[in-house]
Amino acid sequence: MAEIKNVGVCGLGLMGSGIAQVAATSGYGVVAVEAVQAALDKGLAGIKKSLEKFVEKGSMKPEERDATLARLKASTNLDDLAGCDLVIEAIVENMPAKKELFAKLDALLAPHAIICSNTSSLCVIEMAAATKRPKQIAGLHFFNPVPIMKLVEVVKTIMTDQATIDALYGFAKKLGKVPILAQDTPGFVVNRLLVPYLLYAIRVYEEGLASKEDIDEGMKLGCGHPMGPLTLLDFVGLDTTYYIAQIMFDEFKDPMFAAPPLLKRMVLAGHHGRKSGKGFYDYT
Numbered sequence: 001m002a003e004i005k006n007v008g009v010c011g012l013g014l015m016g017s018g019i020a021q022v023a024a025t026s027g028y029g030v031v032a033v034e035a036v037q038a039a040l041d042k043g044l045a046g047i048k049k050s051l052e053k054f055v056e057k058g059s060m061k062p063e064e065r066d067a068t069l070a071r072l073k074a075s076t077n078l079d080d081l082a083g084c085d086l087v088i089e090a091i092v093e094n095m096p097a098k099k100e101l102f103a104k105l106d107a108l109l110a111p112h113a114i115i116c117s118n119t120s121s122l123c124v125i126e127m128a129a130a131t132k133r134p135k136q137i138a139g140l141h142f143f144n145p146v147p148i149m150k151l152v153e154v155v156k157t158i159m160t161d162q163a164t165i166d167a168l169y170g171f172a173k174k175l176g177k178v179p180i181l182a183q184d185t186p187g188f189v190v191n192r193l194l195v196p197y198l199l200y201a202i203r204v205y206e207e208g209l210a211s212k213e214d215i216d217e218g219m220k221l222g223c224g225h226p227m228g229p230l231t232l233l234d235f236v237g238l239d240t241t242y243y244i245a246q247i248m249f250d251e252f253k254d255p256m257f258a259a260p261p262l263l264k265r266m267v268l269a270g271h272h273g274r275k276s277g278k279g280f281y282d283y284t
Contacts, residue, residue, distance in 0.1 A: 012043025
């Protein structure tokens, strides 16, 4: 397995821009690709703003910020990823779109290159099936906000080889992250445990067993959680949680993963949490 020197990131949304930022900060040459120029500009602006915050806090020198930006190349042309040793896909959570991208990357990249998905819930082996290099396909699931959160789930499919896992562990550690190994099942480790907890918190509220404030306060002070489940739902996004729950329920048919009626209705109403201005709490 060749050493990872150049990293590609497909998609410069919230997660992709964070991944591109931490890779460039850690000394990797990064090529970030977006489908359209407007999305690329927005992603780059987000990275610059994030780096500026680190400089303001004193945790990064201005010359480190400049060096990070110098290592980052942005493009709307997928062909610019050709020289990458690792490409991380962070596009929309849509399987046909991901499979199409994986097939294109497989044809473009050198034989040694690894392709990863930052998916939080979709089946990685299904993406790998669109390529001729299934042993070099894995999940690499970062957590939001990427520059702050320490965890990375390295997702091993039934085809991923050990050399790929070892390379990804080394990469994650060089980013200053802590990797954990997960199997390729919906939710991996964290969401497999977190989503039922969040859904059950909604049920407790829905059934009138406690107020939303008391549910959140109870879990913060009783279990030492940094934020309560309903506040966390607003932060993660109610639409995102609903989507992941549907995928998990579809796979396991376990009522534990079934979305409560209130969650469905809030999503339909456009109450997606902090990003929409309203969720369980009001952010307007």
